Amino acid sequence: MRIDLHTHSRASDGTDTPAELVRAASGAGLDVVAITDHDTATGWAEAEETAREVGIELVRGMEVSTRHQGAGVHMLAYLPDPTHPGLEQALAKILAGRNSRVPAMLERLRTHGIAIQAQDVRRVSPGTAATGRPHVADALVELGVVSDRTEAFRQWLNPGRPAYVDRYAASLLDVMAVVAQAGGVSVIAHPWGRHGPDQPDEAEIAALAQAGLAGLEVDHQDHGADDRCRLRAIARNLGLVVTGSSDYHGTGKRDHDLGVNTTAPEEYARLLELAAAAAQRSGRATPQVLRP
Known part of the structure; x- marks a missing residue:
């Protein structure tokens, strides 16, 4: 069984629609795929419809932008009730922060002689719940300023570069708590x-494990062999689930092909057991894994 638990569609900063993402996952030979767009569940319905058509197991989730001890942390939330008021409020605030930084980034780019406008960003980001740095990068590519997203980030958009603008990110512990309350x-x-x-x-x-963390994404393209070995040992010591995934963004991210890293079936089963227990404790109607 091939399981990829971290992918992005055009609902956030991927380049595939949710339907295209699910079809690509099926075409890549995956048995299970999770859709985990940044700070939104917008793509879930379309992904669900296509998963039923192609016969692939679908896990609904999201990747939430948080901050912990002064550092940015991306947290994957699996199977929470997206209508939970606390979760809705947290995501709305994060998305507002994403949207509000774009005008400031564009202004900084213009001060460096780059003729870029809001409509240039909107043109390359149809269907997204919120625009952000990847979409600004795509606009720079379309305008011929850079060759790809990687160059845009390296030259203009990474921290310390001329057009970088910080944004709001929620407290990791607060988000973990609200995800648990939402049954995820x-x-x-x-x-x-x-x-x-x-x-x-x-x-x-x-x-974090004491505060309710369920697992660590160990097998990821950003982790070398030594990091993976050490993180796997930490997870084992703490009883945390070990996941692996592609962090697929379509053409928006190099070397992150679907299924390049996968989650072991026994670890996936543990994650689902924890999600079922969280759903029961919350008393909410949480999304179930969609099975063929």
Whole structure:
């Protein structure tokens, strides 16, 4: 069984529609795929319809932008009730932060002589719940300023570069709590991929586990072999689920092909058991895994 638990569609910063994403997952030989767009459940309905058509198992989730001890942390939330008021409020605030930074980024680019307007960004981001840096990058590609997203981030949009603008991110612990209240479970995405090894370290991960963290995304393209080995040991020591995934963004991210990393079936089963228990504790009608 081939299981990929982290993918993005055009509902956030991927380049495939949710339907195209699910079809691509089926075509790549996956048995299970999770749709985990940034800070939104907008793509779930379309993905569900297509999953029924092609006969693939679908897990509904999202990747929530959070901050912990001053550092940005991406948190994968699986199977929460998206209508939970606390979750809706948290996501709305995060999405507002995403949208509000774009005008400031465009203004900074214009001060460097790049003629880019809001309509250029809108043109390359149809169907997204909120625009952000990847869409600005796509507009720069279309305008011929850079060759691809990677160059746009490296030259203009990464922290410390001329057009970078910070944005609001929710507290990781607060988001974990509200996801639990919404009947979902939380997994830290690519934990050492953004800030380097040991950030967070084992003691910090242990504290998160005490607060209800379900798992770590260990097998990810941003983790080298040594990092994967050490993260797997930490997860084993703390009883956390180990996941693996592609972090697929369509053509928006190189070397993140569907199924490039996968989750072991026994770890997937553990994750679903934890999600079922969280749903029962919450008393809410949470989304179920859609099986063929």
